[in-house]
Amino acid sequence: MNTHLTLEDRIQIQAGLKEGRTFTEIGGQLNKNKSTISREVKRHRVFTSYREHVDPRNVCVHRQNCDIKGTCHLTTCTRGSRRCLICGICARQCERFEEETCPMLRKDPHVCNGCKRRNCPLSHKRYDAKAAQKEYEERLTESRVGISLNEEELAYVDSLVSPLLRKGHSIANICHQQKANLNLSEKTLYRYLELGLFSTCNLDLRRKVQRKPNRKRPGSVNLVDRQCREGRLYTDYLAFMKARPDTPVVQMDSVEGTKGGPVLLTLLFVTCDLQLMHLRPRNNAASVTHYFHRLLRQVGPETFKRLFPVILTDRGSEFSDPQSIERDPRTGERLTRVFFCDPRRSDQKAACERNHEFIRYVVPKGTSFAPYDQVAVTRMMNHINSYGRNRWQFKAPLDIFALLYGNELLSVFGLKRIPDDQIILRPELIK
Known part of the structure; x- marks a missing residue:
C-alpha cells in the first residue's frame, strides 16, 4: 500500500478545501487520517504578502480609528490632509502599523482556499495541488543529497556528541544515552564524523587506528536546508521573469582561492556588467547574510529593492538561507527574490561566470585570498569595473x-573610476 499522497490525492484535497470541507471529511474521502491532510496543507501552503498585490491597500488594524495624516510625506499624494484609510504606502512608514490577519488563517484549515471574499487586501495563504506535488517530488529527489541538518542543528548535535567522544564513549553508547535528544542513527553519526563535521575527529574513536581507511574518499559536504529552494528553482525564475520581463537581475556567486580559506562573494548587475566583490573569512551562509544586511543598512530598503529585485545564484551551501537575504530583519518585508540555478548549470548565470575571468587575471586560480584584505579587493574591483567592454562599445561598467x-551609490560601494591608461589586470595590482 502506497502511504504517500499522489497528485490525484492533492487535487482532491484542493477541491475539498475550496468547498469548505474539514480535514476529517477530506481524510475520509481519501482514506487518510485527518492529521495527514493537516500536515500536507500546512507544509505546502504558499504565503503571499499583501504588499505583493497589484494594488496594495491599507491593512492596518487601526485604520478605521486612526487620526494620523500624511505619514508617507509624498508631495504627489492626492489625498492631501485626509486620513490614509486605503493607501498602502503609510504601512511602510507608520510606527503604529499592525497588520490585520485573516481569521481563517488562525484556525483550520489555515488557508484561504474556501474564502468567498473577492479582492481581499490581506495577506494570503493558499494550497495548490500542482505546486505541492512539485515540492514533494523535489524533496524526494534531494532526500539523499548532502546532509539533512542546517548549521544550527549541526552545532547542537556536535555539542551532544563531541564531549562524550573526548571522554572515550563509543558512538553506540552515545546514541543510547542521548536517545531522547538525538534523532540520528549510529551510521549517520559515523558518517558525519568521517566528513569532519564535528569539533572532534575520527581518531577519538578507540578502534579507529585498527581499521583500514575507506578506499572511496568522502566527497564534498553540502550543508543545505532541503526546503530552502522550494519555490525558488530555475523554472520558478523563468516563470517570474516571463511575467516581469523588464525586471533587472543580479547574479550571485562565490570565488574560492584555496579550500577552507577566505572567499569572495560576487554580485553582478546584468544590465551593466558591474560586479561587486566582498571578501568573506569563511564560506558559510552567515557571512552572506551579514553582507546583505550591511548593504541594506547602507542604502535603505527602497534603494535595496531597486538594486536587487531578483537575485540568481547557484546551489552552494553558502546560499542556503535565502529567507535572510530576501527580507528586512527589522520589519520582515520582502525586499528581493532569490532563485537557484539547476545543478551543474553554471551557464544559467553565464554573465557572472564570464566576469570571473577578470578576477583570475589578478588572482590566478589556486591562489589563496588569505594575504589580501577588503582594501585590496576593492582596488581590484575598481580596476575591473573601469575596464571597457566590447558589448557596451567599450564603455566601462x-x-x-x-x-x-546615480553617482551617489558609487561611494557607498567603494567604487571609483580608474583612468583607462592606469588600469592594471595583473597580479601585481594587489601585491
Missing part, C-alpha cells in the same frame, strides 16, 4: 552603473 543608478 562603472560608467553605465552611474547612469542607471
Whole structure:
C-alpha cells in the first residue's frame, strides 16, 4: 500500500478545501487520517504578502480609528490632509502599523482556499495541488543529497556528541544515552564524523587506528536546508521573469582561492556588467547574510529593492538561507527574490561566470585570498569595473552603473573610476 499522497490525492484535497470541507471529511474521502491532510496543507501552503498585490491597500488594524495624516510625506499624494484609510504606502512608514490577519488563517484549515471574499487586501495563504506535488517530488529527489541538518542543528548535535567522544564513549553508547535528544542513527553519526563535521575527529574513536581507511574518499559536504529552494528553482525564475520581463537581475556567486580559506562573494548587475566583490573569512551562509544586511543598512530598503529585485545564484551551501537575504530583519518585508540555478548549470548565470575571468587575471586560480584584505579587493574591483567592454562599445561598467543608478551609490560601494591608461589586470595590482 502506497502511504504517500499522489497528485490525484492533492487535487482532491484542493477541491475539498475550496468547498469548505474539514480535514476529517477530506481524510475520509481519501482514506487518510485527518492529521495527514493537516500536515500536507500546512507544509505546502504558499504565503503571499499583501504588499505583493497589484494594488496594495491599507491593512492596518487601526485604520478605521486612526487620526494620523500624511505619514508617507509624498508631495504627489492626492489625498492631501485626509486620513490614509486605503493607501498602502503609510504601512511602510507608520510606527503604529499592525497588520490585520485573516481569521481563517488562525484556525483550520489555515488557508484561504474556501474564502468567498473577492479582492481581499490581506495577506494570503493558499494550497495548490500542482505546486505541492512539485515540492514533494523535489524533496524526494534531494532526500539523499548532502546532509539533512542546517548549521544550527549541526552545532547542537556536535555539542551532544563531541564531549562524550573526548571522554572515550563509543558512538553506540552515545546514541543510547542521548536517545531522547538525538534523532540520528549510529551510521549517520559515523558518517558525519568521517566528513569532519564535528569539533572532534575520527581518531577519538578507540578502534579507529585498527581499521583500514575507506578506499572511496568522502566527497564534498553540502550543508543545505532541503526546503530552502522550494519555490525558488530555475523554472520558478523563468516563470517570474516571463511575467516581469523588464525586471533587472543580479547574479550571485562565490570565488574560492584555496579550500577552507577566505572567499569572495560576487554580485553582478546584468544590465551593466558591474560586479561587486566582498571578501568573506569563511564560506558559510552567515557571512552572506551579514553582507546583505550591511548593504541594506547602507542604502535603505527602497534603494535595496531597486538594486536587487531578483537575485540568481547557484546551489552552494553558502546560499542556503535565502529567507535572510530576501527580507528586512527589522520589519520582515520582502525586499528581493532569490532563485537557484539547476545543478551543474553554471551557464544559467553565464554573465557572472564570464566576469570571473577578470578576477583570475589578478588572482590566478589556486591562489589563496588569505594575504589580501577588503582594501585590496576593492582596488581590484575598481580596476575591473573601469575596464571597457566590447558589448557596451567599450564603455566601462562603472560608467553605465552611474547612469542607471546615480553617482551617489558609487561611494557607498567603494567604487571609483580608474583612468583607462592606469588600469592594471595583473597580479601585481594587489601585491
